[in-house]
Amino acid sequence: MTRKFYFLFLAVLSGMFGVMLSTSVSAQKAGSGSDQIATFASPIDGINTEGEFLGLPVNLHGQTTYINQRYNNFTSSYSGIRSLSSDKxxxxxxxxxxxxxxxxxxxxxxxxxxxxxxxxxxxxxSGLGGFTNGEGSKATSSQAKFYSARAFMRHTINxxxxxxxxxNEANQITQTVSSNRVVITAGQFSTLDIFDDSRYAKDPRIQFMNWGNMTYLAYDYAADARGYSTGLAGEWYLxxxxLRASRMLAPxxxxxxxxxxxxxxSYGDQVEVERQHHIAQLPGKVSILAYRNQMTLARFTDATNYVIQNNAQGTQAINYVRNNAQIKTGVGIHGEQALTKDLGIYARAFTSDGKTETMSFTEADxxxxxxxxxxxxxxxxPKDSVGIAMMQNGLSSYRRTYLQAGGVSYFIGDYxxxxxxISYSPERIGEIYYNATVIKNVLAGLNFQHVINPAYNAARGPINILSLRVHAEF
Incomplete structure (x- = not known):
């Protein structure tokens, strides 16, 4: 199918749906059912996007997002092949x-x-652990690329x-379910569609932009380069x-x-236990997530030895020492709590074993x-939103030793x-954003991020990054 035909197919199909759709419902996500608490997930009003087509209940939604980011020259004693450019x-x-x-x-x-x-x-x-745009991994050039992000089936056992x-919302047709139910999802989707949900820090299109606020930065979840995978996930609401569990394909x-x-x-397994609660009638939750990956990966000890024995400083030595069936594990905890109907807090902490290279996400242990x-x-x-966050990211001793020996990774390496x-230090990032609803279904916002020790190197930075975002939904 050519790109032009693909685009025409989408336009015709969306037009058919638009003609057939009726019966408006509000586009808000059902959480614990409480309480008119702000979700910070979508301040945009819904429109008529649900009805019937060929006798089947259907819905149609859409989004478009533009993000522009800039920074000025920053201090840098030196740069390597995986360094963030110190120029504007x-x-x-x-x-x-x-x-x-x-x-x-x-x-x-x-x-x-x-x-x-x-x-x-x-x-x-390259040149960061916590990259500053959650959409950045999907974009490889200024030329538009079309692809399937998700194609999945969801079955509910009440x-x-x-x-x-x-x-009614994106990927949810209006449905009455039991509070006690099993949900099975199979097909192509993102691991993050199921795991580590957050009311306040999840979607870089309308909330915080940094990867460390999309999910745990040290969570090396199974995905392709765009962040999607294929697999099977189950959720048991009681x-x-x-309780959630899944197996996803690895790259x-x-x-x-x-x-x-x-x-x-070759796969990525994860399991998550979540406990929802109310404090003074305000919702909150605590969840624990663990993962176990298996695929062909390089161990950092092997890669470090390769660098030293072959005088291979400044190379991506991990490419030459990969072995089958390497295991990588990690565990994290996430908590959030509404303090008022319009204000909430959250926190995430995660650690991975750090013995092997990154499988799918970014350079953080x-x-x-x-x-x-x-x-x-x-x-x-009331439809505007503000967020303020602080992040700290670190590397394992195995990864630090590799970098200090002169090795280079997929995203980082200042040799x-x-x-x-190399002067190792934790990478620290502060982020603040403001979103304003400018017209119906359209918001515009500003985002500012301050990065200390980019790519864990105290000899570089800090960096101040200013972003403009425009987001529209239907």
């Missing part, structure tokens, strides 16, 4: 997504999300319990508890575009993030000369 730079991404859904049986839905993206990342997406209404090579379909030899989210009710702008000693 600009980066941008533009994405567009259609969210098609159809209910093919009373408790079974199918969804398809074609997506297009273009953009240019800072320094070819059990005894209270009735909960899941209202009153205030949720054929670390951070690669193609997935390895040998699911018993431990991470911590804390922040707050607030709506603008106090200044008569420059045999006389240079």
């Amino acid at each position: 730079s600009m980066s941008y991404t533009w994405s567009g997504t259609l969210f098609f859904g159809a209910r093919i049986a009373p408790n079974t839905d199918v969804y398809f999300n074609p997506e297009v993206i273009s953009g240019v990342a800072f320094s070819g997406l 059990q005894a319990g209270d009735k909960v209404v899941l209202e 009153d205030h508890w949720v 054929k090579s670390p951070n690669g575009r193609d997935l390895n379909w040998q699911i018993f030899n 431990n991470s911590l993030s804390v922040g707050i989210g607030m709506n603008g009710t106090g200044w008569q702008r 420059n000369s045999p006389t240079q000693t």
